Amino acid sequence: MVWSTSQVAELAGTTLKTVRHYHRIGLLEEPDRKANGYKQYRVPHLVRLLRIRRLVDLGVPLATIAGMEVSDENAERALRELDAELAADVERKQRMREELARVLRHRALADLPPGFAADAGAAEGERSLLLLFSRVLNPAATAALRELHALPRLPIDAEFDALPADADPAVRQDLAERLAPVARRQREDFPALLDPTPHGDTTAMSVAARGLVEVYNPAQVDVLRRLDALLQGR
Missing domain, CATH: 1.10.1660.10 (Multidrug-efflux Transporter Regulator; Chain: A; Domain 2)
Structure with a gap:
């Protein structure tokens, strides 16, 4: 036939x-x-x-099939490699499902990098910066930032978030001075944040700095500049 x-x-x-x-x-x-x-x-x-x-x-690529027919060794190696790829894919998808479950329980997590704790009190600007920083900071600094973010928020954090763009310079200076001891303590507890970007990566530094300028209002940016001057002893 x-x-x-x-x-x-x-x-x-x-x-x-x-x-x-x-x-x-x-x-x-x-x-x-x-x-x-x-x-x-x-x-x-x-x-x-x-x-x-x-x-x-079974998932074998067409380009691999011809090579499998050359010998039993080639066939077994190709199948074992495919099995390893599938196992890795299953693990990746399981992690995705676990993260998705967290997002379904806490919708705010959709605006945060993976692994960061939900914080209903975090302002939108802070969440935006965390997403941005997670892409440009080195792994050690990202881990430190994750730990820091998991800590209870302080009243002064909410005060900074609520600072209006036209805040008086005296108010800005006072806030910077009250933030200084908090920042010093965070530097001591999380030293990885002192060198947060990959060595020699000027792009990462510029992205992080630009993010601060564009996410926060002018008064908040000015507070951060004043805070940096206090930490540097200027």
């Missing part, structure tokens, strides 16, 4: 286009043709197609 290309494709549970593609890349041998030029597929072609489809359904 012989079949046409469309018939053998239907029998194999695939498409005419797919069968022709297998021919083009050398995975499926071209069958004999009738006098009118139509292909004549036989049982070996169908079996070959079914074997290819079986491997494809």
Whole structure:
């Protein structure tokens, strides 16, 4: 019994286009043709197609299938590599599900980097900065920032968040001076924040600095400048 290309494709549970593609890349041998030029597929072609489809359904890339047929060693190595990739993918997706479950319990987590604790009191600007910083800080600084963010918020944090853009300079200076001991204590408790970006990465520093300027209002930025001067002893 012989079949046409469309018939053998239907029998194999695939498409005419797919069968022709297998021919083009050398995975499926071209069958004999009738006098009118139509292909004549036989049982070996169908079996070959079914074997290819079986491997494809398992996730084996087409480019790997030909190499698997060279030797049993190649086949086993390819399958073990695929198994390792699938295991890693399952683990990654499990982590994604766990993180998604956290977000469903605390919607505010959708605005925070992975691993950061939900904090309903955090202002939108702080959440935006945490997302930004998580992309430019080095791993040690990011871990320290995660620990710091998990601590209970202080009244002075809310005061800084609520500072209006037209706050009087005296108010700004007073806030900076009251923030200074808090900042010094944080530096002592989280020394990784003293060198937060990858060494020599000027782009990371500029992104972090630009983020502060654009997320906070002018009075808040001025408080941060005054605070930095106090910490530097200027």
